[in-house]
Amino acid sequence: MTPSFIAFLTDYGLADGYVAACHGVIARIAPSARVIDVTHDVPAQDVRHGAVVLADTLPYLPPSVLLGVVDPEVGTERRAVAVVAGEFVLVGPDNGLLLWAADAAGGASRAVELTAAEYRLTTGATTFDGRDVFAPAAAHLAAGLDVGALGPSVDPASLVRLADPWLRVGAESVEAEVHVVDRFGNAALAAGAAELAAAGLDEHARLRVTVGDRSSYVPLASSYAAVPEGEPVLIVDSAGRLALAVNRGSAAADLRLRVGERVTVSS
Structure with missing residues (x-):
């Protein structure tokens, strides 16, 4: 079943136009998709806080594409990924943000790296992957694209995982x-x-x-x-x-x- 919802979490805040730009990209690609804004008030660059909020919220969401962007390493060699877990596909940076939520959905069963050029924006920017990489991928998935079209397979066991709390x-x-x-x-x-x-x-x-x-x-x-x-x-x-x-x-x-x-x- 193709998810018709995109659940969206970031640390962007609402003082700037970052969230609106991502919403706009999604609307252009998948105008019928419904976006649920989980929060955009994750403390700046606090990957762990974002991971907790995603994991706590997921059990109450409909089957969705979860778009999570808390990405202090944007522009580096860190991977951009989509992770399949139960009825959800989680899209975001491979920095630990996604895996606690994947666990809440039953565990990651499949993952790909987001490398396919036809499913991202070519703006020339290197500091806004939320708009140029993650939002387009999420929108295409919500519009029915198979996750395998977004790039090569990644071993779910290789995804970055945050340390479990003491x-x-x-x-x-x-x-x-x-x-x-x-x-x-x-x-x-x-x-x-x-x-x-x-x-x-x-x-x-x-x-x-x-x-x-x-x-x-x-x-x-x-x-x-x-x-x-x-x-x-x-x-x-x-x-x-x-x-x-x-x-x-x-x-x-x-x-x-x-x-x-x-x-x-x-x-």
């Missing part, structure tokens, strides 16, 4: 790194309800949270508003991750948390 589950203890921080300052860990249960922590009303040499007890609740305004709380968020939040505040700011930092949750 996670260790023990007796009455879960140690996990901060996997992602959202715009509200909620700090989601690389652990979820299953890890809490495996550690025997899921029935506790309060849990000890340790970050470096700082430690405090935090309620485990089902909503942000279960604690007074300005107070921290542990929840299992909408992506199924254990997250540190502050009711009407920012856990990242108040608790001095950043992506990659290790947090221990214990009894």
Whole structure:
């Protein structure tokens, strides 16, 4: 089945015309394709954040071409690829952005490098592959092109993969790194309800949270508003991750948390 949707994620922002140019390229090639803008507010050049958002969003999308562009190595020898995974084709740079989403779709079964000149724009630019390479490829796929026409096959095992986040589950203890921080300052860990249960922590009303040499007890609740305004709380968020939040505040700011930092949750 040919996807009629293109789901589009970038770090371009909306202050410039980059997103509109890509939309325009898609509309010229595949005017009947429907574009879902996942986000264009990925922090600049933050491939990992983009990868998390793509993977978290994919299960709620219709069968689509996923067009992801967070590409700090644009203009270099990094590959441009299309990756088939389940009912999705993921198009973007081979820098780790795509593979967590491919995993969420059941795993990459096929991949090609985007080298076919007839399916890209010849503008002479080397710094805007989103417009000149990735958007045309996505549009042609949405219009019915077979992925194999875009270029030579690539072994899916050779695609760049980001390192898995740190996670260790023990007796009455879960140690996990901060996997992602959202715009509200909620700090989601690389652990979820299953890890809490495996550690025997899921029935506790309060849990000890340790970050470096700082430690405090935090309620485990089902909503942000279960604690007074300005107070921290542990929840299992909408992506199924254990997250540190502050009711009407920012856990990242108040608790001095950043992506990659290790947090221990214990009894």
